[in-house]
Amino acid sequence: MLNYKIANFDRIVSNLLSKYDKPYNYASVDPSVDIYRMAEANGLKVRPIQFVSPKKKITFLETDGTLTEGSIRGNHAVIMEDGTVVMDEQDRGNEGQIRFNIAHELAHVLLEHIKLPADCNANVGLSRRKRPSLIAKVFPFSKYRKKEEEADHLAANLLVPAYRFQFWEDKADEEVAKVFKVDPKCIKKRQREIRDELTELKAAVIQNIDAPNAKLSAVS
Numbered sequence: 559m560l561n562y563k564i565a566n567f568d569r570i571v572s573n574l575l576s577k578y579d580k581p582y583n584y585a586s587v588d589p590s591v592d593i594y595r596m597a598e599a600n601g602l603k604v605r606p607i608q609f610v611s612p613k614k615k616i617t618f619l620e621t622d623g624t625l626t627e628g629s630i631r632g633n634h635a636v637i638m639e640d641g642t643v644v645m646d647e648q649d650r651g652n653e654g655q656i657r658f659n660i661a662h663e664l665a666h667v668l669l670e671h672i673k674l675p676a677d678c679n680a681n682v683g684l685s686r687r688k689r690p691s692l693i694a695k696v697f698p699f700s701k702y703r704k705k706e707e708e709a710d711h712l713a714a715n716l717l718v719p720a721y722r723f724q725f726w727e728d729k730a731d732e733e734v735a736k737v738f739k740v741d742p743k744c745i746k747k748r749q750r751e752i753r754d755e756l757t758e759l760k761a762a763v764i765q766n767i768d769a770p771n772a773k774l775s776a777v778s
Contacts, residue, residue: 591738609650614629
């Protein structure tokens, strides 16, 4: 089970698509999502893409509400103080990974894991710290991991919306990945997620149907 608020994720995706993406129907040849426009509409700076060496020291926003001073090592992308998305230079030229990086960072913003300052000077109240060592991250790791998993899941939802994917699910993964402009592993991920989402939604529907009956039985 995913244990995410699937309905909430669906509302977020539907809202963004209606505002910032082209209409889509079965006859549409291109089901890909304009993730750049969505990100920019929510305060992120993604054009041109900024790449840095994993060894370079930069200052970026963390999901715990702090500004971290350190390298990007261990992350595909981070958000800097002014909202600029910076990516590991090893992802240069990999369109599928770049699009997922943008969607992942956007998901952190949409889920309020990361709060962007209204302007470049608004983050002065944030605490600054040196990037903690791996050992220092052991205890809060589960909370950190949960936020990363949520961001991954919403990112995949944004890039491959379920209602668009249904028109392509009988195609080969490589073909689907090409039209959605994502990595084939993202398509495999969405296939698993959509199955789990449907299971959760069905369970929720059954629970809602049974709830009134349970109340009636209690009254009688």
